[in-house]
Amino acid sequence: MRAYHVAAPGAPAALTELSRPAPQAGEILVRIAACGLNFADLLILDGTYQETPEPPFTAGMEVAGTVEALGPGVEGPAPGTRVAVFGGQGGLAEYGCFPAARAVPLPDSMDEVTGAAFQIAYGTSHVALAHRARLSPGERLLVLGAAGGVGLTAVEIGKVMGAEVVACARGAEKLGVARQAGADHLVPADPEELRTRLKALGGADVVYDPVGGALFDAAFRACRPEARLLVIGFASGEVPRIKANHLLVKNLTVTGFYWGGYMAFRPDVIRDSLSQLMRWFEEGRLKPHVSEVLPLDRVEEGLDLLRTRRSTGKVVIRMA
Template sequence: MKAVVVDRFGPLEQLRVAELPDPTPGPGEVVLDVHAAGVNYPDALMVQGQYQIKPPLPFTPGAEAAGIVSAVGEGVRHLKVGDHAATFTGTGAFAEKLLAPAAQVTPLPPGFSFDIAASLTLAYGTSYHALVNRAQLQAGETLLVLGAAGGVGLAAVMIGKALGARVIAAASSEEKLALTRQHGADETINYASEDLRARLKELTGGQGPNVVYDPVGGDYTEAAFRSVAWGGRYLVVGFANGEIPRLPLNLPLLKGASLVGVFWGEFARRDPRANVANLTQLARWVGDGTIRPVISERYTLEQAPEALRALLERRVTGKVTLVP
């Protein structure tokens, strides 16, 4: 099989596509013929050795995939050869075949898109966990989403609307903001040309947003936190800007507000049943059209460096996938 290989931690351009032996499932494992693999920001960090988890070298990156089960190990009961399925494995998805623990593989309903299934787990799972489990976002509250046109940001916009919130989307261009409006944003802020705090004050009558969803970090974090409503919840999702911000700790005190960490991968590991329930709800919403995941571009395995570079440079809207 063909697979993307990381021989050493370093620049994205050092990725290569190699011929590797086809995997064979052991007890409790399955092999998935990959039809689409989601491309995510942590994948790029992992290749460069900048993620909190460093796999043993060499390894194949790619956290999530969807495809068709081609081999089943002993003891697997809920899957059979020919089933369409999706999985989150953390690594290994940028390949023609993926070996996965059967417990982490979910059968897909008939007709469910491989592209969407390969993009649902991390981005939408993260955003659902953040807004529902961590922030406990309520209908009628105001949600501010930073980086709102990216993979997790756009997911947060859609999920926020599905939960009945008023959604304010912030992004760096009018093109990106137009995409957020197409998917439910009630108001938008171009933080490249508008003052974030002043615009938030205007849009919320001086009250501020109840929940802030921040996958970006960097310069806008403090301004957004200073704008949060009394008793607000600030979701720390990631640092796509590349800079981990520092906040004066008097701000949570003065606002009676909470800084809330969001680590979906660890949540999924510690509470798999709750994670499955979240993903089941997301699949229902996809099925009935409540949320409409956006796949903006598809890349080949050979184009993996290009896909990851686009993520790091924040040129991606919605989600992108690799198609072996």
């Protein structure tokens, strides 16, 4: 099989021919149809992610495909079942072995490209907004990076949850994508303009930030009392520094959030969230946006779209 593989420490990832794996205890073998790309894939390949595997490994965090075989002691999902799986690695390949407990059957109405784009982006936004920030109907939600992989889902989910959504993104095209996802207000990704426009609206109750840097600082300054700020990531490359005395003055809460961490200590949160998200999808309330679908031999082009922030929504690699 072909795989986008890191063979040794310090070696660059490359398309490689590998033997097809066999599922071990607790695992399923999946014939992979599609793999969703995430900003975290770039960090893993650079060796800077909090859960970077030791080489050798195959990149790719989330997949959709068809169960081919079950490992010892595994009762399901049965071979032939279409599933989505968050494996953390192993997705950019034609076959992969993943924990059976992480496999989510795809609804009939969801194709594999959509399934591969769904779990991390929608799961991150839903657990962050519903479980961590306790977003309530009528509150004002600011989404930074609002046309990106996770940001766009935060816009959608915020609207489903009844929030007034302010979308901040770079350029008219990206702001237009956020508008189509339901944003009520559009703000260019300029720190001074963001601060001014957000204050004119009356401030934010919840800030969803996968960007960091100067935009976080501007949003922080325009928060309402008792606002909650969700730290999702640092696509800008700059980790903000927070002055604790400013938290005190407005009674603000800054909350770190890492979706994958819940797999280890609260898998029930992930399970319940994905069940809700699948229901919303089947009801037509969520419409995943995939801007690029590329074959496996163009995976580096797909990663570069994320690196240069030229994509909107998700980039997906299709295996065949």
